[in-house]
Amino acid sequence: MEAGLDQEVGKKGRITIHDVAAVAGVSISTASKALNDTGRMGEETRERVKRIAREIGFRPNALARGLLSKRSFTIGLLTNDTYGRFTLPVMAGISEALVDHGVSVFLCAIEDDPALGQIHVDAMLDKQVDGIIASGKRLDRSLPVDLSNLPVPVVYAFTEGTPDSVTFRSDDAQGAGLAVEWLMKLGRRRIAHITGPESFFSVRERAGAYREIAGDTEPVMYGVWSESWGHEAVAKIWGRNGEKPDAVFCGNDQIARGAIDALRECGIRVPEDVSVVGFDNWEIMAEQTRPPLTSVDMGLKALGREAGLTVLALAEGRPVEAGVRKLPCHLVVRQSA
Amino acid sequence: MEAGLDQEVGKKGRITIHDVAAVAGVSISTASKALNDTGRMGEETRERVKRIAREIGFRPNALARGLLSKRSFTIGLLTNDTYGRFTLPVMAGISEALVDHGVSVFLCAIEDDPALGQIHVDAMLDKQVDGIIASGKRLDRSLPVDLSNLPVPVVYAFTEGTPDSVTFRSDDAQGAGLAVEWLMKLGRRRIAHITGPESFFSVRERAGAYREIAGDTEPVMYGVWSESWGHEAVAKIWGRNGEKPDAVFCGNDQIARGAIDALRECGIRVPEDVSVVGFDNWEIMAEQTRPPLTSVDMGLKALGREAGLTVLALAEGRPVEAGVRKLPCHLVVRQSA
DNA sequence: CAGTAATGAGAAAAGGTTTTCTCAAGATAA
DNA sequence: TTATCTTGAGAAAACCTTTTCTCATTACTG
Numbered sequence: 081m082e083a084g085l086d087q088e089v090g091k092k093g094r095i096t097i098h099d100v101a102a103v104a105g106v107s108i109s110t111a112s113k114a115l116n117d118t119g120r121m122g123e124e125t126r127e128r129v130k131r132i133a134r135e136i137g138f139r140p141n142a143l144a145r146g147l148l149s150k151r152s153f154t155i156g157l158l159t160n161d162t163y164g165r166f167t168l169p170v171m172a173g174i175s176e177a178l179v180d181h182g183v184s185v186f187l188c189a190i191e192d193d194p195a196l197g198q199i200h201v202d203a204m205l206d207k208q209v210d211g212i213i214a215s216g217k218r219l220d221r222s223l224p225v226d227l228s229n230l231p232v233p234v235v236y237a238f239t240e241g242t243p244d245s246v247t248f249r250s251d252d253a254q255g256a257g258l259a260v261e262w263l264m265k266l267g268r269r270r271i272a273h274i275t276g277p278e279s280f281f282s283v284r285e286r287a288g289a290y291r292e293i294a295g296d297t298e299p300v301m302y303g304v305w306s307e308s309w310g311h312e313a314v315a316k317i318w319g320r321n322g323e324k325p326d327a328v329f330c331g332n333d334q335i336a337r338g339a340i341d342a343l344r345e346c347g348i349r350v351p352e353d354v355s356v357v358g359f360d361n362w363e364i365m366a367e368q369t370r371p372p373l374t375s376v377d378m379g380l381k382a383l384g385r386e387a388g389l390t391v392l393a394l395a396e397g398r399p400v401e402a403g404v405r406k407l408p409c410h411l412v413v414r415q416s417a
Numbered sequence: 418m419e420a421g422l423d424q425e426v427g428k429k430g431r432i433t434i435h436d437v438a439a440v441a442g443v444s445i446s447t448a449s450k451a452l453n454d455t456g457r458m459g460e461e462t463r464e465r466v467k468r469i470a471r472e473i474g475f476r477p478n479a480l481a482r483g484l485l486s487k488r489s490f491t492i493g494l495l496t497n498d499t500y501g502r503f504t505l506p507v508m509a510g511i512s513e514a515l516v517d518h519g520v521s522v523f524l525c526a527i528e529d530d531p532a533l534g535q536i537h538v539d540a541m542l543d544k545q546v547d548g549i550i551a552s553g554k555r556l557d558r559s560l561p562v563d564l565s566n567l568p569v570p571v572v573y574a575f576t577e578g579t580p581d582s583v584t585f586r587s588d589d590a591q592g593a594g595l596a597v598e599w600l601m602k603l604g605r606r607r608i609a610h611i612t613g614p615e616s617f618f619s620v621r622e623r624a625g626a627y628r629e630i631a632g633d634t635e636p637v638m639y640g641v642w643s644e645s646w647g648h649e650a651v652a653k654i655w656g657r658n659g660e661k662p663d664a665v666f667c668g669n670d671q672i673a674r675g676a677i678d679a680l681r682e683c684g685i686r687v688p689e690d691v692s693v694v695g696f697d698n699w700e701i702m703a704e705q706t707r708p709p710l711t712s713v714d715m716g717l718k719a720l721g722r723e724a725g726l727t728v729l730a731l732a733e734g735r736p737v738e739a740g741v742r743k744l745p746c747h748l749v750v751r752q753s754a
Numbered sequence: 755c756a757g758t759a760a761t762g763a764g765a766a767a768a769g770g771t772t773t774t775c776t777c778a779a780g781a782t783a784a
Numbered sequence: 785t786t787a788t789c790t791t792g793a794g795a796a797a798a799c800c801t802t803t804t805c806t807c808a809t810t811a812c813t814g
Contacts, residue, residue, distance in 0.1 A: 093487070094568060096800060107764045112802060119803085121762055142543040143484045144800035147769045150430070152480060154523075154544065162509075163701055168501045172526060179533070184493075184540050187524040189509060196516070203521050206479040207491065231431060307705045334705060341678070364500055368644045368671060433770060444794045449772060456773085458792055481770035484799045 097140065100133045115140075146208060155391055156186040156204035158197070159239075160224070161217040164189075165362060166380060170215050170237055173384025181392060183210070190225065197225030205231065211391035214239050219249050220281035233394035237387035238380065246394075247404045248387050250378035252282045255409030256289035259329050259357040259376050262411055264293070268327035268355055272298040274313040274339060275331025276305045283331060286359065290329060298325055305331070310338025318346055326354055327417065333358040333365045336373055340416065344370075355417035372414035383407050434477065437470045452477075483545060492728055493523040493541035495534070497561070498554040501526075502699060503717060507552050507574055510721025518729060520547070527562065534562030542568065548728035551576055556586050557618035570731030574724035575717065583731075584741045585724050587715035589619045592746030593626035596666050596694040596713050599748055601630070605664035605692055609635040611650040611676060612668025613642045620668060623696065627666060635662055642668070647675025655683055663691055664754065670695040670702045670712055677706060677753065692754035709751035720744050 101111040106129060113119030114129035115138075146152040157174060161167040175185055186209065188200035204212060211232050214223050216239030227234045228242055241247035263271050271294045276283045287300045301317070303309035310330060318324060328343075330336035336358030340350050350356050350371060358366060361377035386407065393400050438448040443466060450456030451466035452475075483489040494511060498504040512522055523546065525537035541549060548569050551560050553576030564571045565579055578584035600608050608631045613620045624637045638654070640646035647667060655661060665680075667673035673695030677687050687693050687708060695703060698714035723744065730737050 097802095098800080108801085109765075109803080110763055113763090116802075119763085120760095125762080139539065139543050141484070141545060141800050143480045143489060143545050144769090145802075147478070147480045147484060147771095147800080148802055150769080162505075164501045164505045165701075168499075168505070171524065172499075175524075175526060179536060179540070182540060182543075184523045184525070184537075184544060186491075186521045187508065187512075188521070189512060199516060200521075202476065203516070203519060206476050206519075207489075207521060208478060208480050308707065311707075364502075370645065370648075431770095434772095435770080445771085446773080446795075447793055450793090453772080456793085457790095462792080478770050481799085482772075484770085484801095485772055487799080 094141070095136055095138045097138065099136060100129065100138045103136060104129045104132045150208075151210055151395070152208040153181070153183045154186065154207065154209050155183055155388075155395075156188060156200075156209045156212045157215060158188050158190060158200065158204075158212060158223060158225070158227075159215040159217075160190055160192050161215065162189065162191060165360075166217050166238055167215050169380035170213075170384035170387070173381035173386075174213060174388035175384075176381070177385040177388035178392060183388075183392065190223065192224050194224040197223060201225055201227070201230075210395035211235065213237055213387050213391055214241065215387075216240075218280065218282075219252075233391055235387050235391040235394070237383055241404075244402050246390055246400055246402055248383050248390075249404060249406055250380070250383065251406035251408050252285040252378075253289040254406070255359065255376040255378060256286035256329070257293055258409060258411045259359070260290055260293040262374075262413070263327045263329065263355055263357060263417060266327075266355055266417065270297050270323060270325040271327040271329055272301065272317055272325040273329045273331070274301045274303065274310055274335055276303065276335070278302040286331060294329075303335075305334060307334050307338035307341070310335035310340075311342040312338075314339045314342035314346070318342075318348070328354060328356045330356065330358050332360045333362045333369075333373060333375055336375070336416070337365060337369050340369060340371075340373070351415065351417050357411075357417045361412050366412070366414065369416065371416050374414045374417040375412055376409050377412050378409050379407055431478070432473055432475050434475065436473060437466065437475050440473060441466045441469045487545075488547055488732070489545040490518070490520050491523065491544065491546050492520055492725075492732075493525060493537075493546045493549045494552060495525050495527060495537065495541075495549060495560060495562070495564075496552040496554075497527055497529050497534075498552065499526065499528060502697075503554050503575055504552050506717035507550075507721035507724070510718035510723075511550060511725035512721075513718070514722040514725035515729060520725075520729065527560070529561050531561040534560060538562055538564070538567075547732035548572065550574055550724050550728055551578065552724075553577075555617065555619075556589075570728055572724050572728040572731070574720055578741075581739050583727055583737055583739055585720050585727075586741060586743055587717070587720065588743035588745050589622040589715075590626040591743070592696065592713040592715060593623035593666070594630060595746060595748045596696070597627055597630040599711070599750070600664045600666065600692055600694060600754060603664070603692055603754065607634050607660060607662040608664040608666055609638065609654055609662040610666045610668070611638045611640065611647055611672055613640065613672070615639045623668060631666075640672075642671060644671050644675035644678070647672035647677075648679040649675075651676045651679035651683070655679075655685070665691060665693045667693065667695050670697045670699045670706075670710060673710055673712070673753070674702060674706050677708075677710070681707075688752065688754050694748075694754045698749050703749070703751065706753065708753050711751045711754040712749055713746050714749050715746050716744055 101108045114126040159167040190197040212234045215237045222240040236247040273290045301313045358373045358375035361375040366373035438445045451463045496504040527534040549571045552574045559577040573584040610627045638650045695710045695712035698712040703710040703712045
């Protein structure tokens, strides 16, 4: 009954459960039940079917399975973050959380093109994704595509979501608090804050926390997210008369990088004379800075993990409370502070 | 016959071709043929079915379609490039090329974990991907997972492939040539080359082209892929006695960055006194360097595009010649040279 | 020993689409 | 008017799996 085997199996196309059933000499339904540990049958039969399936390398066709179960074990990740600086860690977290559940992820980079976004959303829906995670590069902007009233659950991660949805974001105020408290614990008292454009929600949150803890010793320096702004801001501060800061808390790692360069050019030592803390913990940047940069990590991987588990829960019909969830940042101490 | 409409349609679940057929008052087969522009029927019927499908928002279920056609319109992108510095542009190219064909991309980051790689490959095969593109961060290393004898076509992009497969890679020698020739066109004669570990194939290729064009004016400085190495190497060269270089060709943008910093610290002006060219054109780095970095772009997006079109061709059974295809680099001129 | 319960396994339907085959009606040719 | 051709449209099978239902056999219970 088990004769033939390899020669007979998979003659045309992939190996199906029909092949398993044929080789095992049972019906298709029995084979299915054996493999899924459902139904009633002799333990011996079940084991034999399983063994044969293993031997001939049977793997169930997810398309057929999905057609029936209405679960494709597939989700879509939509992002407008071209460089993937924020999205990649989020993606890593999602993937890590979902791979155990057999879920794969479609990554769709849509730039800021609404038409492209719509195309990708349609393609994902056609492919019956179990859910969609929307991600981005900014907490206070939403993707250029309408995700309300979709037939699948949508979760937002590091991008602005609709009020009645589940949204995950970093707790930037808490993260800024971590940085400033660390500087104060180091004995620093005059802490400057050089950051990005005030139009960014994150910037206002971080600056708010900074002011609350550090007091109004220094005016917040708003600018742009670039090294050159960090450089320029330091030049401005140290060009002024009066007492100089003994620490700089920067709005991101690029600004911090520029600031450190400027300080070195002024002959100021980091961290001996001035401590510097960055934000984002963009490792490839933070580790290469001289000295390596102490920075606030937004925990994007954990954020992705949570988003992944949440969209899965929604897809399985488990109830999830709507609202914004702030996930904590943590401080990665290197040598600049 | 077209009455009811919205109320009747999609009462449970998504809208299927059954709904279209019912509303249009035709059979399912007629509806299908109308929508696919196949079969024989009155032009009027065809148009009516199409209109109704549009009106009630019918979109065919890709799972069901794929089950029959054995095409899932899905491919998998496998990579061990954690930061996505190389993979993301490749991915962008793939996606751009394939979105027009309705193909979506599973992104699977497998680190360097063979077990994880196997899991992802199995998951992709279960989902009946039409093909797989393997990508990485290094031309002379292959992914830690066996992709031979898979039931779907595999194309390699920016990673080492099997001899009988299709492999796309950048033409590093040509790219290095571009850089050195540009420097010589600027009148530079003593060109130094600071680069990564000699164990990298790319390093040897680039160094080879450099030596061929620039001659043996300066010994190649092999090191690591870091800013600090760029910094250190410049310090070494300018610490030596004898004539100094008037240009530096760096193995990547991070090294170039370190080199420029070191030159500035020595009081040497870039590009007035010394021209510097980087490699990779890692925009987020190259644009922020002071001065902005002239760099060799490996054309990874084009590489991804080619890989995408190739895997699609193979999936459709069109013949593709095996072998390694070198794609040209181009020079992005900014201000450092 | 007759009747019921438990067990093992198969038949068939379902899921949504495409494709091939069949059939009826109307049109043309003889 | 009868035989053949064309046209329009539907029935059914196929893709692969899961699940529910049914049935036959064996093992008990009274």
